[in-house]
Amino acid sequence: MKKHIMELLMGCFLLVCFYYLSREAAVVTVEMNQKKVIVVDCGHGGSDPGMIGIDGLKEKDFNLAIGLKVKESLEKRDFQVVMTRDTDTGLYEEASNNKKAQDMQKRILLIQEVKPVLTVSIHQNSYEDSRVKGPQVFYYRDSPQGEKLAKILQEKLNEYLQVERPREAKGNTTYYLLRRSPGVLNIVECGFLTNPEEATMLSHEEYQQKVAEAVADGVVQYMNGMK
Ligand SMILES: [Zn+2]
Structure with missing residues (x-):
């Protein structure tokens, strides 16, 4: 017993x-x-093609292809990534009578919920003069941290993509995402789909990878400066 x-x-x-x-x-x-969370936003999608470039190229496709590469590059650098979309869809509901507005609101709602350390929104540019080219990063003009990130990202893009005539990061107060984002957000315009040379380069996976590496390394540099 x-x-x-x-x-x-x-x-x-x-x-x-x-x-x-x-x-x-x-x-x-x-x-x-507890990895640092970053939101990668691929602009447009679904019924919204974004800018239309030469030969009918659709901005939404480039944003998604590059955005997915940015995700992969950031994950390799030990960040956790949340995508606003990872397929060719918008964030709107089919029944919505203002898909564009709903799509933008939902992107902001997602950022509010996820509370990332920063958000990178991937876009492509266009201009009536087809000679215009080069990547450009936009930040909310009244956000010193946004400006800091944008300057780093711009510098990395200019360097990695060997841009002949480098642009400077630009402040803006009118873009919806920049105005409404609760935290640091940059809009990365990777290049001009209306410039034949740049559109061709942006179509190549190797070049898309360079864009992604530039963004990911820029994010690392920015985060190191935050410590
Ligand atoms: Zn766009």
Whole structure:
């Protein structure tokens, strides 16, 4: 009888030990999983093609292809990435009578929910003069942190893409996403789909990868400056 009680007590003791050890392990796992979260927003999608470039190129397709590469590059650098979309769809509901407005509102809602350290919104540019080209990064004019990130991203893009006549990051107060984003957000216009040379380069996966690496390395540099 005494032996059974001892065994029972030992069993209970081991169970308690196991409980505390597994709890410790769970805490450690949670801490290790606390990666910095970044939202990657691929502009347009679904019924909204965005800008139309030479030969009918649709901006939405470039935004998605490059955005997915940015996600991959950031994950390699140990960030957690949340995409606003990862397929050719908008964020609107089919029944909505103002799809564009709903799409934009939902992007902002997602950023509000996720609370990322920053958001990068991927777009392509267009202009009536087909000679105009080059990447350009936009930030909310009244956001010093947004400006800081934009200057770094612009510098990286100019460097990695070997831009002949580099542009400067530009402040803006009218773009909906820049105005409404609750945290730091930059709009990255990767290039002009109306410039034949740049449109061709942007179509190549290698060039898209360079854009992604520039953005991801820029984010790393910005985050290092935050420490
Ligand atoms: Zn766009």
